Amino acid sequence: MPPATDVSTTRALLRLVRWARPAVPRVLLGGSATLVASLIALAVPQVMRGLVNGPLLTEGSRTAVVQGALLVLLLGVLEAVLVWCRRALIATPGTGVERTMRTDLFRHLLDLPVALHDRWSGGQLLQRSMGDLHTVRRWMVFGLVQLVVSSTTVLVGAVLMLVTSPLLGLVYLLGAVPVILLGFRFRQDYRVVARRARDQAGDLATSVEESVHGIRVLKAFGRGDDALEDFARQADELRDTELDKARAQSRMSFALTWIPETTLAVALGLGVWLAATDRVSVGGLVAFFATAAVMTRPVESLGHLLAMTLDARAGTDRFLEVMDTAPALADPERPVALPPAPAGGTRVELRDVRFAHGTTTREVLRGVDLVLEPGETMALVGLTGSGKTTLLQLVPRLYDVTGGAVLVDGVDVRDVTRHDLRGAVAVAFEDPILFSASVRDNVLMGVPAERLAAMSPEESDEAVRVALDVARAGFVHRLPHGVDTVIGEEGLSLSGGQRQRVALARAIAGRPRVLVLDDPLSALDVATEAEVTDGLRRVLRDTTTLVVAHRTSTVALADRVAVLEDGRITGVGRHTDLLATHPHYRYVLTAEGDDPAGEGDEAATEVGGPAAVPRDVPQGVHR
Numbered sequence: 001m002p003p004a005t006d007v008s009t010t011r012a013l014l015r016l017v018r019w020a021r022p023a024v025p026r027v028l029l030g031g032s033a034t035l036v037a038s039l040i041a042l043a044v045p046q047v048m049r050g051l052v053n054g055p056l057l058t059e060g061s062r063t064a065v066v067q068g069a070l071l072v073l074l075l076g077v078l079e080a081v082l083v084w085c086r087r088a089l090i091a092t093p094g095t096g097v098e099r100t101m102r103t104d105l106f107r108h109l110l111d112l113p114v115a116l117h118d119r120w121s122g123g124q125l126l127q128r129s130m131g132d133l134h135t136v137r138r139w140m141v142f143g144l145v146q147l148v149v150s151s152t153t154v155l156v157g158a159v160l161m162l163v164t165s166p167l168l169g170l171v172y173l174l175g176a177v178p179v180i181l182l183g184f185r186f187r188q189d190y191r192v193v194a195r196r197a198r199d200q201a202g203d204l205a206t207s208v209e210e211s212v213h214g215i216r217v218l219k220a221f222g223r224g225d226d227a228l229e230d231f232a233r234q235a236d237e238l239r240d241t242e243l244d245k246a247r248a249q250s251r252m253s254f255a256l257t258w259i260p261e262t263t264l265a266v267a268l269g270l271g272v273w274l275a276a277t278d279r280v281s282v283g284g285l286v287a288f289f290a291t292a293a294v295m296t297r298p299v300e301s302l303g304h305l306l307a308m309t310l311d312a313r314a315g316t317d318r319f320l321e322v323m324d325t326a327p328a329l330a331d332p333e334r335p336v337a338l339p340p341a342p343a344g345g346t347r348v349e350l351r352d353v354r355f356a357h358g359t360t361t362r363e364v365l366r367g368v369d370l371v372l373e374p375g376e377t378m379a380l381v382g383l384t385g386s387g388k389t390t391l392l393q394l395v396p397r398l399y400d401v402t403g404g405a406v407l408v409d410g411v412d413v414r415d416v417t418r419h420d421l422r423g424a425v426a427v428a429f430e431d432p433i434l435f436s437a438s439v440r441d442n443v444l445m446g447v448p449a450e451r452l453a454a455m456s457p458e459e460s461d462e463a464v465r466v467a468l469d470v471a472r473a474g475f476v477h478r479l480p481h482g483v484d485t486v487i488g489e490e491g492l493s494l495s496g497g498q499r500q501r502v503a504l505a506r507a508i509a510g511r512p513r514v515l516v517l518d519d520p521l522s523a524l525d526v527a528t529e530a531e532v533t534d535g536l537r538r539v540l541r542d543t544t545t546l547v548v549a550h551r552t553s554t555v556a557l558a559d560r561v562a563v564l565e566d567g568r569i570t571g572v573g574r575h576t577d578l579l580a581t582h583p584h585y586r587y588v589l590t591a592e593g594d595d596p597a598g599e600g601d602e603a604a605t606e607v608g609g610p611a612a613v614p615r616d617v618p619q620g621v622h623r
Ligand SMILES: Nc1ncnc2c1ncn2[C@@H]1O[C@H](COP(=O)(O)OP(=O)(O)OP(=O)(O)O)[C@@H](O)[C@H]1O
Pocket: 115, 118, 357, 358, 359, 360, 364, 382, 383, 384, 385, 386, 387, 388, 389, 390, 391, 601, 604, 605
């Protein structure tokens, strides 16, 4: 018999007990029923031996033959009932386990740092949460049970054969030697291709996802054929790997069929000679071959069950790789509550903040000191690639600072729970993501869950109305079903500016203490932008706002402007004052987007230095 699994596979699969625990009683019961059914099947040849050696060859009693036949019938019925019990017991708990694992994976994904998504593509995560978990569930409730039952049946059958005739039993067992050797080889080969197939399936899913998202770009640039070629190549690679799997499995199954059959043929010749020379009884010979017949299926199924186990191992590894990734932004052990919102608004302070993205050692922020006074609107200005988005993301703690601290009303954001922090700080990005849901649901997503639960339908309607009004998203009322129109991937497509306004409405619907906006109005015309900004000031009077701005029209509406340069804040003041005194600010506002010689972004990323300033612009610190 080939080795069931190696130590590391057993260890990996044992870790599944955490999720499988609720299913264990039923799986154990179902497994026991299957095992007893298999042992009953093995008992039938022993009854036959008694029948042949007793009533059939000696006494010739009809009653004894009928009794024996009835016993075989009874055992057969019992076996059938037990097999039915196994199916009834095991089918349901497996789906429950799969659901729990899937939900846990999703919950964990939500807790993982944003940086994780730089490492694992969407398709890979999709494959891990769907295909991989399906494979693991099938193995847990079927493969594992069958593997234990088949292995036990083979072992017990081998012992019975040895007891019936030691010589015949040994001949039969000789066949186990090449099978075990081939089993080791199979495990090595199959483990590699099983993992490769799962990784390639994830890559293929990523290709589909990217192509669907980028379908307009592909069509506009006439690159559909290239995408198809790329996809076909990946699909071919996956097919080749699946064929490698099938070949390895069929080699193993072939060995598990012809080796036992060959040894059985040898044992048959030897057995007839032994019976003829009275070294084994006729009943014993019948029982031996009947036992071998019962063992045929379990032996042949071992190849398939081993393959299932190794597939499940690959799926488990991929699942655990995600689950083992520590949530870098974990809640503190002893969280501090944010103080109640002060009357005039919340104070936000960045104190000597440093930050490097996980994939590089280059610091994007190199000691940022910045204070947002309660209720003020501050615009953040800097060259493209200078780190504005990065800085913004530190406030709601989408990333953690690598040095210094971000304080909200004097409390370090790392000391409060993410739930509390995100209830206080709302964000809207330049590229707004909306979900496949109604406009109303998209907007209400910005209201913390417990506050939403306490709202009456009228209050939530009013919150949606005000938020859409402030975001100048009146177009929503002209959609086919007004605020109930489903938008997003499965619904109506909105223009870039419309999506930005719904995303902005979502950010303000919860009346946050702090609003962080990453150029959220870039797709709006200047007049609408001014209206939106004016609305924000009126309705969110006490909200402290940090907004990335690229246009003079945006900064002109802010109370103060901060200039981000070379990873530091080199100037804070009113727009007009900075224009008069800060050459870099003047340059950024007049040349934004031009970035001659690509010095801002490219130089920073490629060369590893900070975003550079063109040579003709004097440098220095201006406060
Ligand atoms: N996930 C990431 N991993 C590694 N580097 C990153 C990551 N995100 C951003 N960067 C790098 O950090 C630097 C700052 O990027 P960021 O997006 O904060 O700039 P920005 O000032 O907001 O630019 P823009 O005005 O063009 O939006 C850039 O050099 C960018 O390449």
